Structures are given as structure tokens and as C-alpha cells.
Amino acid sequence: MATARDVIESYxxxxxxxxxxxxxxxxxxxxxxxxRIMEFCGGHTHAIMKYGIDxxxxxxxxxxxxxxxxxxxxxxxxxxxxxxxxxxxxxxxCTYGDVLRVPGSQRKSLLNVRAEGGDVRMLYSxxxxxxxxxxxxxxQVIFFxxxxxxxxxxxxxxxxxxxxxxxxxxxxxxxxxITPAAIQHIxxxxxxxxxxxxxxxxxxxxxxVSVIIGSKPYEYFAEEFLKPVVISGFEPLDIMQSVxxxxxQLREKRAQVEVQYTRFVSRxxxxxxxxxxxxxxxxxxxFEWRGLGVxxxxxxxxxxxxxxxxxxxxxxxxLPPPKEHPACICPKVIRGVAVPTECKLxxxxxxxxxxxxSCMVSSEGACAAYYKYRHGGH
Amino acid sequence: xxxxIPSKVVEIREDNTAVVEVFGVRRVVSLELMQEEVHVGDxxxxxxxxxxxxxxxxxxxxxxxxxxxxxxxxxxLWQQPEM
Numbered sequence: 001m002a003t004a005r006d007v008i009e010s011y012x013x014x015x016x017x018x019x020x021x022x023x024x025x026x027x028x029x030x031x032x033x034x035x036r037i038m039e040f041c042g043g044h045t046h047a048i049m050k051y052g053i054d055x056x057x058x059x060x061x062x063x064x065x066x067x068x069x070x071x072x073x074x075x076x077x078x079x080x081x082x083x084x085x086x087x088x089x090x091x092x093x094c095t096y097g098d099v100l101r102v103p104g105s106q107r108k109s110l111l112n113v114r115a116e117g118g119d120v121r122m123l124y125s126x127x128x129x130x131x132x133x134x135x136x137x138x139x140q141v142i143f144f145x146x147x148x149x150x151x152x153x154x155x156x157x158x159x160x161x162x163x164x165x166x167x168x169x170x171x172x173x174x175x176x177x178i179t180p181a182a183i184q185h186i187x188x189x190x191x192x193x194x195x196x197x198x199x200x201x202x203x204x205x206x207x208x209v210s211v212i213i214g215s216k217p218y219e220y221f222a223e224e225f226l227k228p229v230v231i232s233g234f235e236p237l238d239i240m241q242s243v244x245x246x247x248x249q250l251r252e253k254r255a256q257v258e259v260q261y262t263r264f265v266s267r268x269x270x271x272x273x274x275x276x277x278x279x280x281x282x283x284x285x286x287f288e289w290r291g292l293g294v295x296x297x298x299x300x301x302x303x304x305x306x307x308x309x310x311x312x313x314x315x316x317x318x319l320p321p322p323k324e325h326p327a328c329i330c331p332k333v334i335r336g337v338a339v340p341t342e343c344k345l346x347x348x349x350x351x352x353x354x355x356x357x358s359c360m361v362s363s364e365g366a367c368a369a370y371y372k373y374r375h376g377g378h
Numbered sequence: 379x380x381x382x383i384p385s386k387v388v389e390i391r392e393d394n395t396a397v398v399e400v401f402g403v404r405r406v407v408s409l410e411l412m413q414e415e416v417h418v419g420d421x422x423x424x425x426x427x428x429x430x431x432x433x434x435x436x437x438x439x440x441x442x443x444x445x446x447x448x449x450x451x452x453x454x455l456w457q458q459p460e461m
Contacts, residue, residue: 125427272413
């Protein structure tokens, strides 16, 4: 019997990838024009670059990189807030790894704060914050939470456990954002609607976000905007299959939600996780995304029942307006209207070891992926 | 954050956690978000310290077979005019 490992290996089968390459190219030829697909998720951007799928399908399929990289869309103002909180000697600031390197307004990051003596800790699991709070009763432990729907349920579990244990020194800053709201915003953006500058024919839907939310929330886009959405896995054959499914829909003039990543994604998603999120979080009226600007109902805040665990309520931080590096084109890259190599800073001033913009920080950022796989960085 | 690789369960613990192994590295993960029961030998998708779903081997194999069928159909579609 095949093991799960064999299953994963079979999604890297070169022969099958070649068959898909031919099938995709034929189908695109019959359409008579290049197909433009936005992959929403940064994990897909990374995989497309890593396996050279963009080069394999050059001239047939153009990949437009979407905003699905949690670190990339974190606005500078929120980074400034994390830095300000971490500078407080009473505070232990905890967050996920990539956040530490994102530059704020003064080109300083949480890593700089740590070098200056601030207590900044990188967590693998947010539940580690419980132990840190219990071990440091005289300190305020703040978990700076970021991420799309894939990381929100974990923060919900953290908040519920903090409440259960009656912890008085643990709070959370919620920067959790919502995928469907961002896709809708992109589809409504003037660049796409009016000028036709960024024509998008279809979407590769995020794989792991969809493990949580299911494929159902995308049905609206397929119907309302007549764009096919195919939810994909992250292996090269997964992406080739997904592109083929998209091209087939376009050829047959269909616009539906299809799941390629059936080994993990269902229509309903992880209902248990959804319920936990609903217990703890509610929609914010608006939230600023780096690159996309203010997007209505696109992020989650902590409900009143959990107010005592909400760092934004407990620690009022007022800061001057954030400053962006004038030459950084991250916002354009995030919207999909520019590619990283169009940036003057790319690969010279801005590199993964010295990132100026957030898209160069995380391996899921488009700039970091271009640098690693298209800039002799192998 | 998104490039999770399925990890194999080697031990279930009493506090709703499991020990998983991926590429020889063992880690403790929370099972709080799992909808179904987890057993030793299962493959889990892990995200920031939590299992978020179990790999459906049957589904994975089925979808591979299904795609081979689709490819075959596609080939036939393109071969017909030449016949």
C-alpha cells in the first residue's frame, strides 16, 4: 500500500509535470491569448519560483503575485506599535519569527529593540506565551499576533486558555486578516476594473487558509466576478494541475470554485476552528493593509468578553504617522501591479539580509522569492 | 508560514497533544483544532504548533488517479482531428 510519503513524492513526478505542461499550452493556444492568474498565497509564489513554473509556462501563463504573505501586508504603523510596546521594560513581546525583521518607520525592527535590551521572543507555538506569562508574573507578556485564517484559530485557543487560567499578565495584539475580503478588494481595485492594467483571468486559491475556511467562501467571487478559483496544494504537480483546471474552465467558459487540494480541503473547512474563532473574535470595521490601503471588514479584533486580554485596550499606544521608504515599491508588488525587479532597491540596497521593505523579509514575500530563485541566489 | 509538510504522528499524549516527526525532527503539537480523532501513524498538517487537518490518503490517491484520467481525455481530444 502506498504511504503518505509516496503520495507526496508522486506530486513531484517530472513526467506528469511535462504532460501537464503540454496540456496547458495546448489549451492556452486554443484560447488564443496569454492567461493571467493571480496566486493569492505567498506559499504559492514561493513554490512557483522555486520549481520554475513561471519559466516553464512563459508566454502562456503569467503569474501575478497576490498579497497573501502575512508579514508583507502588515502596515508599518503596526510594526511601529510592536516596537513601541517592546521598548517598555515591563513588557515581554512575543511573536512569530518573520515579524522580528520587518523594518518600521525609523528603519528599526524588533531585532534592533532586542539588541538594545528589549525582551522580544520568537514563538513557534503561540501557546508558549502561557508558560512565559506564568514564569514571569512581574512582567506583561504581549503576543503580537499576525496571519491569515491559518493562524487565527491558534490565537483563539491561546485567549481561551489565558481566560481559563485567569492570567492577569498576558494580552494579545490582533493583526489577523481575512482572505476573501482582500480578494474582493483586489477585484474592485481601479487598476483592475478601469484601466485593465492588471487583467486577472482567474485565481489560484490559498491551500492552507482553505483548510480552515473551506472552499465555500470563494463561491461568491466565481459567481459575482466570473473568475475561476482553483484551490491548490504546494507541490509542483499540484500547481500544474491547478493551472490546467483554470485553463480548462476558461476554455469551457466556466467560472467555478474547484478544489485541487482535496487531500486537505473540503467545502466546509475546519468547522471546529471556525467556531473557536467566532467565540473570541469579531470583524473590525476597517483595517489598513500594506499595499491595499484601508479594506473594510478585512480583519478581526478581540471581542468584549475577552477585553482584558486585548493589548490594544490595555496599552494605549499613540504614535506619529508611519513613514515608508520613498523608493520601496512593496505596496505595488503586493497589489500585483509591479514585479520586484522593477524596484530600484531590489537586490542592491534591499536584500533578504538587509530588507528595506516587508516583501523582502518573509520567504513568502515576492521580493524574497525573486531574490532567492531569480537573482543568482541559489 | 504556508509551506507546511505533513508530519507523522509517533505518540499521542494525554493533554491533547501529539509528538510528530518530520524529516527526523520530533515536535510536540497541539490537537485542539482537530475535528477528528488522531492515531499514531496518521499524517497531520501542522501550522504554528497546531495540527489543523489530517491527510486523507484515499483522497490523495484518488485525485492523482482522477487527474491521470483527465489527462488521457485531453490527449484523446487533441488526437481526434488528426485521425
